[in-house]
Amino acid sequence: MSSLLLLSGDLVWGLRMAITRIATEQVTVVLLDRAAAAARPGHTDAEAVAAAVAAGATVVAHDDALRRRGIRQVAEGIGVVDLDRITDLLVEGADQVAWL
C-alpha cells in the first residue's frame, strides 16, 4: 500500500498524516507551491519536515516552486523533482492520492 500526499497549503497537518501512515504504508510527500518553502533549511516548519523524513517518508519538493521562492538549497533528506516526475508519481506512483 502506498500513499501520495501533495501539500500546497496546510503543511503541518499533512506531514502529521504522513507520519501516522508511515507505519503501515509507503508514503511520498510532495511539497508544492507555498509548501515548498518548508524545504528551505531553517524554515519554521523545517523540523516537521525533518520528522517526516526521519520517520521514513519520502519527501520531495517541486523545483519550479523552489525557484520561484529563490530557494537554491533544500534541507537534508528532501529531494527535488520537476513537474514531469510529479505527473508520473500521480499517474502510477501510489494507491491513494491526497491533495492537502
Next chain:
Amino acid sequence: MVGATLQVRAHRSDEASGGVSVARALRSTTRAGIYEHLRQAATALTVRDIAATFDLHPNVARTHLELLADAGLVVVGRRKHPGGGRPAKVYLARDEAAVELAPVQAGLRGTGAAGAALLGTLLVGLVDRSAEGDRLDARDARDSRDPRDRRDTRDSRNARDIPDSRDVSDSGDFHDFRDSRDPQNPSDPALTRRAHEVAAAEGRRQVSSLGARPDRPTLEAAAEVALRALRSHAPEARIVRSGSDWVDIGGVRGIFRMLEPVQPQLAEALERGLVIGALAAAGAPVTLADAGVAPGGGRAWRARSAAPVSSRPSTQVAGRVDARGLAREAGVVQAMRAVTGLAPGEVLEVLAAGPGSPAAFARWADRAGHVLLAVERATDAGGRPGIRLLIRKGAG
C-alpha cells in the same frame, strides 16, 4: 492639426519588394478597426490613444500603426509637447490629411461603393419580396375566403370597435388602408421580417460565393469566415471580442450608413439578417443581441451559438481552473489538483495565459494520459483574454 508635423511614409504597395499591401494591412480585424477609428477621429492620435481605445499593449498598438503607415493608410507625424521633451509620434488616417492619396482612396471609394451596391441589392430584393408577398397573400385570400365572409368578418370587427386594416377592391385584390407594408412605415413587422429574410439569404450567398470553410469547429472561426465574406462590402467588419460561446461583431453597420438615418429599424433588420445568414452559412447558427458600442466606435452585435457549431458535439465542462494569474507550472499544478476530482472522461476547462502555458498544459496532459481536446483564444465575461484549454481526463 495644430502643433503637429505630418509625414507621409513612402508607400510600397508591392509586398514582394518588402512593402505592405493595403489588403494585408487591413486583413487583421484589429488593424482594420484601428484604421476605421483613425478615419472617424479625424485627428492625429498617439500610440497611447489607440492602445487605450482598443485595450492593447502600446507595443502591439505601435506595431499595428506602423504597418498601417507602411501600407500608406496613415500619415505619421510628430507632436511637440508644450512643456518640452521628446515629441510624441502621432498617426492620422490619410484620407483626413491634405495629402495625395490616389491608390488608397481609390480603394476606399471602391469599398464604399461595394457597400452601397450591397445595400442596393438588399433593397431591390426587399421590394421584389414584398411584391411577391402581396401577390401570394392576395391569392391565398381569394382561395380561402368568400367576399361575403370577409364582409361579415369586417363587420364583426367594427362591432368590437377594432379597426380593420384591409378591404377588398372590386377586382378581389386586397388593399391595405393602413398601408402596413409601406416601407415608410418603419414599425411594420412584415417588412422587418422580409428585410431579415432577404438579408439572411444575401449573407448566406456571400459566404457561399467565398467558398471558404472555418478551419476550426468554433463559433469564432465561423465568424471569421463570415466576416471575411462581408469585408469586401464593409472593410471595418471585425470580431470585437469573443468568449467561449459568443463573439461580438462590429463594423457591419457601414453598409447601411446611408439607410440608417432615414430608416433605422429597416437598417437594423437588414444588418441582423445579413450577419445571421452569413454566420449560418459559415456553419454557426446564432442568435443576435445588441452588444452596445464597439471599441473604436460603431455598434457591436453579440452572436451566441443557437446550436452546436458544425458537427462537433457540445462539450460538458465538469471543472474549471483559471490559471491566468499563476506562474506557468503553478497553473499546471492547479489543473492536476482539479482533474483529480473528476471522473475519467469528464472535461476540465483551463484558462491560461503567458508564453509557453499551452505547451506546459499539453505536455502534462500527454504525460498523464489525458486528452487535450481544444486550445483556443478566448475572453471571459469580463473581457479579459486568455487561452482556453479543454482537457478530457484519461481512464487512469
